[in-house]
Amino acid sequence: MDAVLTAFGLVFQPYVLVVIVLSALYGLFVGAIPGLTATMATALLVPVTFFMPPVPAIAAIVTATAMAIFAGDIPSALLRMPGTPASAAYTDEAYLLTRKGQAEIALGSGLVFSVLGGIFGVLVLIVAAPALAEVALKFSSFEYFWLVMLGFTCAIFIAGSDPLKGVVSLLLGLLISCVGLDNPAGAPRYTFGNAELAGGISLIPLMIGMFAVGEVLRFAISDDKPAMAVERPFGNVFRGMWALVKKYPLQLLRGSALGTLVGALPGAGADIAAWMSYGMSKKFSKEPEKFGTGHVEGIVESGAANNSALGGAWIPALVFGIPGDSITAIAIGVLYLKNMNPGPMLFVENPQNIYAVFIVFMLAQILMLPLGWLAIKVAKQILRIPAAVLMPLILLFCVVGSFAINNSMFGVIVMLVGGIVAFFMERWGFPIAPTILAVVLGTMLEEHFFSSLVKADGNLLAFFERPIAGTLGVLTLLIWGLPLLRRRARTAAPT
């Protein structure tokens, strides 16, 4: 109980509250601009949080991402361009609703169900994370090895549409994680005699490059000019929302639950959650024929799903140090920088910090109602800001931010190379999330594999001997085998 009170004390300080409000406004702004994603918002925020104490640093990231995922709905409804990839699943639906003269419903349902879904995700996080941490205290290197493997597997087979390219992305990430001295033998790998490379590729500049610079490069070669769907001032966006909650309670619950679950799976985040929920909503709807014509049901379900995924993604991140999505992959980097190394011990040693994260999460959801309303009010002004003006400023921010992490130009080089690599990966259809996951977890995988091997005296069967490790191992292998089984079933089936 003391820890909870301490946590409230940590959060309800003028400094932290100001950070929360500022990062909320920042998140809303970045999320509302098409081409700037929630992950990019997080990556750009890291250099600033670098100079803050742990609680406000995490608070900034949590608040900014929650707001950005909601704000992505705004240009979806007004420009038919998702502000973040997480809104892409129902962009057409929201835009058509706006074209039918119901912009208030499109924007209002985005806001209200984002908040409700977000609260659901946070509640699950609050209940599940400490309970899982209790179990995780008993985990050995065998369980961690399989957890990492399961994370990789989910990122490839559940989140991606092309497993082969997903595996390539993952391997590239593992290769990046090989660089440096941080390996079981302590030998320099791929350092080419360079002292900076001996320390490994630093994660934050790499992520700033892959998520922000890559996006700037993509913007540079495109030539899209969106058109605003409405010019009239908006009415009350909250009107009719209570009726929607009463009409679609099951959809809300299903979207939130699926979103939290998908979020908690490593490598799959809010965007996948929204796509899956939208599909599910259509499948189980009483009026599936209305989907794709400006029907609010799908927005209710997938709008709740993408925000609930955020809370879900923090469960494996806090308990095991395994990111649930790209955003928590960055957040884990920040946790390490702040000496809040994720893992079950964090719940034992630093419970007040964990509770503070929970409180911030809840606060962010509640704050989303008034600030989101404000964002919708000024949306048309925000959307008039030409992206061509923002992108160079973002680039400068990336350069200075990457430099600031270690006060070294090497960070800027890592950032640039990361940006170019991400640009081409995206272009050639290789997903970026598995690469990031592998960079974050590569060292952990190697470490746990070797300590397990030493414990087992080289006996690979030992990896399956402990009950939880065995279950995780079999599960991982089953998912790997799934595409083969499916193919066999398809060829065996009579045509």
Added chain:
Amino acid sequence: MRRSDRWVGIALAGLGAVVLWTGRGFPNVPGQRLGAGFLPMLTGAGLVLCALALIARSQRAGAYPADAEPAAPRREHYGSALVIVATVIAYVLLADRVGFLFVAPACLIAVFLALRVRLVPALLWAIGGTIVVHVAFYKLLRVPLPWGLLRPFY
């Protein structure tokens, strides 16, 4: 996607082979049969296998749905992207010697113009942006942005 897959596959196979080859040279953990070379060799082997699968798939027409080829953007500005890359390289090379306050606005103007922002707004945004970033990072966050030529004055 098909054509790019083939070329990317060939490049990846080359990369995988190099990684596999170099992985053999890393030392083992004392008393173990495996060591620092294990993960690189595994990664290299995986890359080679995936690359071969990718090349094989690109040979089969049926592996790609008819609409898999992304619609070409109406007009592409590779020049702009190249300017951006060149600008960052120029920043890395020059910032220490010339100083942030000179290099940053010059880089910004180059990128603004590459993105077809008109000259006057570009100038104003470049100067404003540089000042904001300088104040935020140098003054507030105490990041040692290089002074370069201005060092004698500070």
